[in-house]
Amino acid sequence: MLDLDDFLPYRLNVLAKRVSRELARRYEAQFGISIPEWRVMAILGREQPLSSNDIVDRSAMDKAKVSRAVTALVEAxxxxxxxHPSDQRLLRLSFTxxxxxxxxxxxPLALEWQERWLNCLDEVExxxxxxxxxxxxxQLEQLARDVL
Amino acid sequence: MLDLDDFLPYRLNVLAKRVSRELARRYEAQFGISIPEWRVMAILGREQPLSSNDIVDRSAMDKAKVSRAVTALVEAxxxxxxxHPSDQRLLRLSFTxxxxxxxxxxxPLALEWQERWLNCLDEVExxxxxxxxxxxxxQLEQLARDVL
DNA sequence: ATCGTATCGTTTCACATGAAACGAATATGC
DNA sequence: GCATATTCGTTTCATGTGAAACGATACGAT
Structure with missing residues (x-):
């Protein structure tokens, strides 16, 4: 019999949504920044400058979302x-x-929060x-590919 | 340094969204039913009749979402x-x-799909x-409670 | 009994989302 | 070189979302 509480797609969804909500509350309240915006920042924190497309590739967000996040960050x-000097279609995004x-x-705050969250597991876990x-x-990618 | 690919809230979110998308594609295409609607069905599959509130309690969905899903299912x-005979505020929802x-x-299809997904892990895993x-x-609940 | 409070489910509202259309810039084929 | 196709990022559009307001019903205290 199908028990929703034991159905992993459901459980994962609930867990992920709760984590997001928890994090969003902090980002939003303390820094006035949404999760998509924060993702863009995090990606630029590793590598700079990048085009919007680069960010799409690294972020699992679609280009509309990235576009809106970037616009908001620029306005802020x-x-x-x-x-880009030699290809005017491309943006060159970097931190001010x-x-x-x-x-x-x-x-550091994000990492520290993650730390507090994950410290209920030991390293092996x-x-x-x-x-x-x-x-x-x-495996999910496998299954998705099978259908196509 | 913060690497998004190693930041668990992000990873979980990506994974959960992909699973949802994969499942939604099947529910939607084959049965014309959305994920919230399917959740309501799944809950009623275990226990019947239930009020909307019962479903809210068992589903981690907010009451607006449940209300809309129920409306759609009734219309379908x-x-x-x-x-409810003795409390007219409550609905008594059950399958036709x-x-x-x-x-x-x-x-069975949902369980079978889950099976195919999860068979990349052995039982212990x-x-x-x-x-x-x-x-x-x-742990997440702990942390959420700390802030309040 | 009556007034205030709580609960139930719906609806409103403001906003987020992704698919698709789009204009601008560049690459490709001939 | 010119026409066509492709790529980049923005915008439009239809839809989904949850918080809050809401009307209706039931409960509780006096």
Missing amino acids: GLLSRDT PKGRALYERIA LAQFKALSAKLEG | GLLSRDT PKGRALYERIA LAQFKALSAKLEG
Whole structure:
């Protein structure tokens, strides 16, 4: 019999949504930034400058979402948006000083929060969880491909 | 340094969304039913009749979402919506014959799909994954409570 | 009995979402 | 070189979302 509480797609969805809500509350309240915006910041924190498309590739967000997040961040004075010198279709997105400062304030807090969340698992458990998640994601791609 | 690909809230979100998308594609295409609607069906499959509030309690959906899903299912002729005899605020939701028939077609397919997805893990791994998810969810509640 | 409060489900409202259409810039084929 | 196709990012459009307001019913205290 189908028990929703034991149906993994459902359970995962509930868990993911709760995590997102928890995080969004903090980002939003403390920094006035949404989750999509924060994702853009996080990606630029690793590598700069990037085009919108680069961010799409690295973020699992669609291009409309990225476009809106970038617009908001530019308007907030956190990102600068230049056009690529040799290909004017591409943007060159990078932090403004203000943007970098904000990133450097948020990133440690995000990691610290994750730390507090994950410290209910020991290291082995955490590694297992990540490995199993990755397996599930891989299998999912398989199944998705089968249908197409 | 913060690497989005290693940030669990992000990873979980991506995984959950992909699973949902994969499932929604099937529910929607084959049965003309959305995920919230399917959740209502799944809950009624275990226990009948229920009020909308009962479904809210068992489904992690807010009451607006449940209300809309129920309305759609009633309009599709899958649920019957009576009012409780001794408390007219409450609905008494149950399957119509058509609804039950649909449930009994979908439920095995959902389980079978889950089976195909999860068979990339052995039994021990699956049990671990579920246990770890539950731990993470518990810890999340702790943290959420701390803030309030 | 009556007034205030709580609960149930629907609806409103403001906003987020993704698919598709779109204009601009570039690449490709001939 | 010119026409066509493709790529990039924005915008439009239809839909989904949850918080809050709401009307209706029931409960509780006095």
